Amino acid sequence: MSSVRVRFAPSPTGYLHVGGARTALFNWLFARKTGGTFVLRIEDTDKERSTDAHTTVILEGLTWLGITWDEGPFFQGAYGDRHREDALRLLAEGKAYRCFCTKEELDAQREAAERQKSAFRYDRRCWRLTPGEVQQKVAAGLPFTVRFLVPDEEIAWEDAVHGRISFRGVDVDDFVILRSDGTAIYNLAVVSDDIAMGITHVIRGDDHVSNTPKQIALYRALGRPTPVFAHVPMILGADGKKLSKRHGATAVGDYQDQGIFPAAMRNFLALLGWSPGGDREILPEDEMIRLFSLEAIQSKPAVFDVAKLEWMNGQYLSATPAAELLPAVRRQLDRLGVAPGTRDLAPIVDAAKARSRTILMLAEQVAVRLDAARIRYDEKAEALVRKLGPAFAANLRLAHDTLAPLADADWTAERLLEAVKAAAEAQGIKLGDAMQPIRVALTGSTVSEPVNELLAVVGRAESLARIAAAAERRAA
RNA sequence: GGCGCUAUCGUCUAGAGGCCUAGGACACAGCCCUCUCAAGGCUGGAACACGGGUUCGAAUCCCGUUAGCGCUACCA
Numbered sequence: 001m002s003s004v005r006v007r008f009a010p011s012p013t014g015y016l017h018v019g020g021a022r023t024a025l026f027n028w029l030f031a032r033k034t035g036g037t038f039v040l041r042i043e044d045t046d047k048e049r050s051t052d053a054h055t056t057v058i059l060e061g062l063t064w065l066g067i068t069w070d071e072g073p074f075f076q077g078a079y080g081d082r083h084r085e086d087a088l089r090l091l092a093e094g095k096a097y098r099c100f101c102t103k104e105e106l107d108a109q110r111e112a113a114e115r116q117k118s119a120f121r122y123d124r125r126c127w128r129l130t131p132g133e134v135q136q137k138v139a140a141g142l143p144f145t146v147r148f149l150v151p152d153e154e155i156a157w158e159d160a161v162h163g164r165i166s167f168r169g170v171d172v173d174d175f176v177i178l179r180s181d182g183t184a185i186y187n188l189a190v191v192s193d194d195i196a197m198g199i200t201h202v203i204r205g206d207d208h209v210s211n212t213p214k215q216i217a218l219y220r221a222l223g224r225p226t227p228v229f230a231h232v233p234m235i236l237g238a239d240g241k242k243l244s245k246r247h248g249a250t251a252v253g254d255y256q257d258q259g260i261f262p263a264a265m266r267n268f269l270a271l272l273g274w275s276p277g278g279d280r281e282i283l284p285e286d287e288m289i290r291l292f293s294l295e296a297i298q299s300k301p302a303v304f305d306v307a308k309l310e311w312m313n314g315q316y317l318s319a320t321p322a323a324e325l326l327p328a329v330r331r332q333l334d335r336l337g338v339a340p341g342t343r344d345l346a347p348i349v350d351a352a353k354a355r356s357r358t359i360l361m362l363a364e365q366v367a368v369r370l371d372a373a374r375i376r377y378d379e380k381a382e383a384l385v386r387k388l389g390p391a392f393a394a395n396l397r398l399a400h401d402t403l404a405p406l407a408d409a410d411w412t413a414e415r416l417l418e419a420v421k422a423a424a425e426a427q428g429i430k431l432g433d434a435m436q437p438i439r440v441a442l443t444g445s446t447v448s449e450p451v452n453e454l455l456a457v458v459g460r461a462e463s464l465a466r467i468a469a470a471a472e473r474r475a476a
Numbered sequence: 477g478g479c480g481c482u483a484u485c486g487u488c489u490a491g492a493g494g495c496c497u498a499g500g501a502c503a504c505a506g507c508c509c510u511c512u513c514a515a516g517g518c519u520g521g522a523a524c525a526c527g528g529g530u531u532c533g534a535a536u537c538c539c540g541u542u543a544g545c546g547c548u549a550c551c552a
Contacts, residue, residue, distance in 0.1 A: 009552090010552090011551085011552045013551080013552070043552060045551090045552080046551055046552060048551085049551075049552085050552095099550090103549090103550070106549090106550085107549095110548095110549095113477090114477080116477090117477045117478095118477065118478075119477065119478035119479075119548075120478090120548075121478090143550095145550050162481070162482090165480075165481080166480095167479075167480075168479090171478075171479050171480090172479090173548080175549090176549085176550050178550085179550040180550060181550080183550090185549090185550070185551085185552090186551070186552050187552095189552095190552090205546095206480095206481070206482095206545085206546065206547095207546055207547070208546095208547090208552095209480060209481065209546075209547080210479075210480060210481095210546075210547040210548070211547080211552095213480095231481085233481090233482080233545095234545070234546070236545080238486095238487085240544065240545075241544095241545080242545075242546075268488095271488065271489080271501095272488070273488090275488085275489055275490070277490070277491090278490065278499095278500080279489095279490075279499075279500045279501075280500095280501095281488095281489095281500080281501055281502090298488095298489080299481080299482065300481090300482050300483065300545095301481095301482075301544090301545065301546090302487090302488065302489090303486095303487055303488075304487095304488095305487050305488065305502070305503085307487085307502060307503060308487075308488065308501080308502045308503080309502095310502095311501085311502055311503085312501095312502085314514095314515090318515075354513090354514055354515055355513065355514045355515085356514090380512095384512095417511095420511085421511095424511095430511085431511050432510095432511045432512075433511085434511075435511035435512075436511065436512065438511090439511080439512065439513095445512090445513085446512055446513075447512060447513040447514075448512070448513070448514095449512095449513085449514090450510090450511070450512085451511060451512080452511090
């Protein structure tokens with residue numbers, strides 16, 4: 001095991017977002033690549049918004065994706081004492097100071113700054129308080145926060161994905177590290193924990209780059225070496241804005257529900273902002289690990305394209321034998337309220353597989369073949385009915401008369417094809433005009449596997465019943 | 477407003493100064509296959525944001541402009 005230690009540190013204030021999942025994936029890939037350790041830390045210091053339910057969902061999402069952690073989950077809330085000690089040490093060393101400004105006063109200052117169209121920067125008025133004044137206010141029981149005194153020096157780092165990024169100390173506000181209730185604020189808690197957990201590489205979203213100078217300043221004040229930082233680009237919606245709820249499905253669980261394979265999701269997410277170089281698209285896990293590097297991560301944000309995800313899932317779907325798909329298909333059928341009973345689903349799944357991109361789409365096709373009550377004529381089916389007119393019902397009656405005499409033993413794809421072809425030829429009907437009505441009668445759709453295979457899959461009695469019912473209904 | 481990041485087909489990207497007449501994938505269109513659709517095969521349209529440098533030579537390096545995004549809490 002190498003000395004590399006990375007962490008994924010979600011806050012349990014929402015579901016596992018695809019952006020978070022990708023950040024976790026990059027951390028995991030890097031850990032596996034380097035033989036390092038992947039630590040999971042739940043940042044639950046915002047007690048207002050954190051819930052156990054969210055923590056559970058996040059853990060389940062990671063597990064589903066096959067992202068396994070070596071240590072944790074640790075809960076940041078458990079380390080409050082250490083955070084406070086670090087803050088107090090900084091205070092004692094004069095690297096931080098008590099701030100007695102109230103929220104209202106601060107808000108007023110911010111507004112004033114905005115009116116003058118100038119940047120708000122805390123003016124350090126409390127830092128200029130004399131020791132006597134501070135003593136007095138503390139004695140009077142006035143509440144205070146602890147602010148970090150940001151040194152007026154350049155703060156720069158060599159980002160593993162962006163290269164050199166630098167800030168001037170004067171542009172970094174004296175940020176609060178300890179709330180008036182004595183609990184630590186994010187930036188301090190993160191640094192304190194990353195130090196305690198020996199984190200060597202901080203791989204996180206681009207939205208944290210402006211936190212990084214603050215955290216580096218903290219590392220320096222605490223006398224600790226800084227880890228390597230790697231800021232991975234944001235994931236955007238189709239409109240170019242940061243991906244959020246209003247873009248539709250953004251939670252990993254949404255895709256799980258739609259029947260996306262974990263492997264496909266992982267593959268897709270990995271290629272969003274990272275490329276192994278060359279033309280590789282479908283990457284097995286071991287290849288992904290072998291080829292991964294922080295430097296190859298793209299520095300610009302990427303748009304989340306569901307169509308490509310579904311295409312990729314289709315690739316995994318067609319590569320998976322029907323037998324392996326069965327449990328997942330049964331789960332989806334259950335969600336759809338269809339009970340397959342003792343039916344052997346393998347042949348049906350095999351037939352529907354090629355026309356599906358997700359397990360959900362697959363299950364919907366299976367459901368129609370199993371349960372006539374699920375037949376709904378779609379637009380193209382209706383259009384066909386209109387186009388054929390009386391021929392629709394007539395051709396169905398012909399099909400029924402042709403197929404009904406077939407014994408169960410002869411109800412095979414080969415025999416069925418022969419029978420329909422012979423009948424159509426005898427009556428001078430185009431094969432398509434004979435086949436399509438059957439397809440529509442059986443599925444309500446103009447799209448399916450070859451009709452003879454469809455008939456075989458649906459079965460003799462059920463097929464004849466559906467054909468008769470459709471002929472009847474359209475004739476009336 | 478300030479600070480920071482970013483800029484190759486509609487989208488994901490390849491490209492680390494000559495291999496670029498810019499490659500692949502998704503999506504789209506057409507053709508083939510075919511009872512339909514999908515798959516598969518073939519074909520097509522589609523991009524280096526703009527302006528200056530540096531260089532014999534720039535998608536690649538530098539500067540500027542423009543645009544987009546992020547952050548700007550006693551949230552994380």
